[in-house]
Amino acid sequence: MSESSESTIESGGIGLSEDALRTLKLVADDEPIPDDDPGLRDLRALHAVVPNTHRPGHWILLDPQQTAHNLLWRGIEEVTGILDRLTHVPKITEALTVEHERGRWRDGVGSEYIEHADQINARLDQIMASATEELLTAQPRKRSKSLLTMALPRDSALLERGCKMRTLYPYSARVGVHEPKWMREMAKRGAAVRTLSIPFPRMIIVDRRHAFIEDLVFDSSPPHSGWYVTDRPVVEWMSMIFDLYWTRADPWSEPLDQAGRLTNPIQRSILRELVAGLDQKQIANRLQISEKTLSNHLTDLRTKLRFKTTYQVVHWWATAAENSSALELRDGEPFPNFPGTEGP
Template identity: 25%
Template structure:
């Protein structure tokens, strides 16, 4: 069995079994009843691991070994998130099957003298969506290296969407090198992306020369525009598999890399392409009060208004509701979910309260 398959199967032990609907065993149900009675429990208790995997329990921050029943929406989010994670892992495993078979063919070629033609042919992928689908599958299965040449100014939504995936790849040991045009150097959202990826080992260079878009994965797959046919980038791209062409493209990348300059923002004024860019108006002081932050931390942990009121010593939930209503009006939100998401990603969340 491939090493990736073993890793995926080992990691799946920490998730609920999605091959059947989630259910509680009698042992887990008995432990849940103790939780509902506000009894102290610990991680070694029978049934705890099962409840934890299903996202049923929420630890009370102010009482040791005391847990409460999570809100229904929190449990649903946990289960759906676990299912989606397992589906992504299954997709990554499936995407790695063909590269794995290609590696077998290469080993066989050492003795048989040739690689089967079907596995080295290049073909044209129609449409941007089709290119993204194939490229994403191959990228998720990357094992060693990703090389990219990205002409023009990079779009904010594309970088924000790809950053989590790229970070996970590098944490897995994949080396990433990217060449940008110098026009990206002052752009705020590109700087953020470069900074995030540089922290985990990403390498970036810039050039003033014209560039042709190219992405290469493990030197076994390359995606290039249809320069010869003259079709626009929205028409699709070529998926190059031929070893000879791949070697030539890799050498061209290395020459371009040597001619490019290291990414250096010094003495370059910053630019904002989007008026909603979070860096445009930096918040210098907290928007929330200490009590509002305590309430929001409780909401983010899955507690209900009643549970938060008890923890804060309030007789009812009116004060909590008033605080949240005031903050929603200030931020222009209509739901607690929007408010909790903003808080979890805002500087206010990092404020240390007594």
């Protein structure tokens, strides 16, 4: 086969090579053509000719319109196949990017991605075994009995070595199934436990040098994956954020209601979220309480205020003296000192 024939047929181009044009004339003149004729090969590739079964060596030229129709359909099928393959490119790119980023961040200087909960617990056990100063934990969601049982001896051992421990739980933990028992036990051992009625992030900080936080980088990561952070400025910043939430939390040992107020901390959080535009289902999820508990709190407020609707309660809250962030600070306990915000 000539170079021009190969370029027009085998490379996927559509056309008639010089060999094909020569053979085409032989077919039209009903001349015999050997099977190895390069022009015949080109014509057969185009499905332009078929063998004459009654006269071996002779070929029949098909209707050109039918040949063109067949070529068009072949082209459409090829283009469709290419487009179908191209639709997979974004998914391939996403998968490659995730793993590329995972590998790049895993070896970062100040942070390490850890995919599974058992790996995080193993690393946490190792870090806490050598802790010498303080453990800070913020647990915004309900914890299972198995997790609390596993944490009890580890946390107790840290306190027995003379380390301090401060733990934040959501308001709902006060009436939880397993958390109250853990809180009582840890409080007896010297841990400081508080509950918070506003949403807060999950974090564990050891000696203000090691931190474990949730993964917010990968969309498809396992639910209990996280990052182990050792970058000193970042860990110090996280410790400051923890202190900010700590000042707004209620000690576990103190009663929730405070004299002279119509609202308790969780009710004030509910009202703030309503003003922010969240519905009751969203608020219950953010505050880690059931929708029934949330409804009971609103009913209690309507009864105290002698209102018929929640809208009236929200209107009252807009100008109420209790609608103040200062109420959430502990008595005599100022906000954490943020760098760059000191007075003259």
